[in-house]
Amino acid sequence: xxxxxxxxxxGISKDEVxxxxxxxxxxxxxxxxxxxxxxxxxxxxxxxxxVILSLPAGxxxxxxxxxxxxxxxxxxxxxxxVMLIGLLGKNAVLxxxxxxxxxSTGLPVLKAAMQGAKVRFRxxxxxxxxxxxxxxxxVFASGPGKIGxxxxxxxxxxxxxxxxxxxxxxxxxxYYIFGSIAAKRKLxxxxxxxxxxxxxxx
Numbered sequence: 497x498x499x500x501x502x503x504x505x506x507g508i509s510k511d512e513v514x515x516x517x518x519x520x521x522x523x524x525x526x527x528x529x530x531x532x533x534x535x536x537x538x539x540x541x542x543x544x545x546x547v548i549l550s551l552p553a554g555x556x557x558x559x560x561x562x563x564x565x566x567x568x569x570x571x572x573x574x575x576x577x578v579m580l581i582g583l584l585g586k587n588a589v590l591x592x593x594x595x596x597x598x599x600s601t602g603l604p605v606l607k608a609a610m611q612g613a614k615v616r617f618r619x620x621x622x623x624x625x626x627x628x629x630x631x632x633x634x635v636f637a638s639g640p641g642k643i644g645x646x647x648x649x650x651x652x653x654x655x656x657x658x659x660x661x662x663x664x665x666x667x668x669x670x671y672y673i674f675g676s677i678a679a680k681r682k683l684x685x686x687x688x689x690x691x692x693x694x695x696x697x698x
Contacts, residue, residue: 519574525552526581534589538596542678546670547588554584558651565635567647584659587624590616591667593676595648607676613668619646624660628653688696 504510527548552665558577562569595612599605634649 510555518671522574522578523581524593525580530581530585533625539594540678542677542681543592543596544676545673546592548666549587549670550586550588550667551581551659551663554580554655554659560658561650562647564574565646565650567643567650570647572644572647573651576648577655579652580659582622583627583656584663587620587660587663588667590620591664592671595668595671599675601680605679606672609668609675613664617664620664621662624656628656629668631656 531544531548534547535541540543555577558573558580559569561567562573567573591609591612593612594616595605595608598611599608603611631649632651634645635653637645637649
């Protein structure tokens with residue numbers, strides 16, 4: 497380039513560079529909200545950890561699909577990962593909530609975890625694979641904006657696939673670990689593990 501010219505960011509790219517890497521703070525805030533909401537729902541500070549710790553499998557799947565398809569970790573991928581927190585958390589809640597309800601009726605923690613995994617297995621697979629099937633057009637998108645569509649579709653589909661496959665195996669084990677801890681140690685005297693959503697009488 498001739499003397500006197502330089503290179504600089506402009507437009508949206510300039511805004512992104514000036515803001516820095518704030519995605520990690522957004523993820524931490526999302527996880528914090530999920531933890532607090534689940535703590536209120538289960539009336540337990542320990543049981544929500546079985547939901548939170550089941551999420552890394554899905555995030556790994558999202559990064560793996562992005563790597564395999566040669567896509568970048570951009571704002572579209574990060575939106576998909578924030579969405580995965582809610583979707584994979586929903587799968588974990590289905591198992592943990594049912595297991596906690598069974599445990600509150602007197603069933604041992606191990607049997608409650610196995611019962612939750614068995615009863616919730618089919619609903620989790622049905623909803624998860626239906627969601628993945630809906631993302632297939634985004635994964636193979638073409639035309640204008642195809643990179644953005646492929647990125648958000650691939651990250652969401654990969655995260656949902658891995659999170660579902662490994663979640664149905666990992667979540668009952670996590671509930672057994674933290675359910676056993678919660679059964680032995682109450683952080684507050686009036687702590688009750690029975691989910692509030694299951695307390696309603698019609």
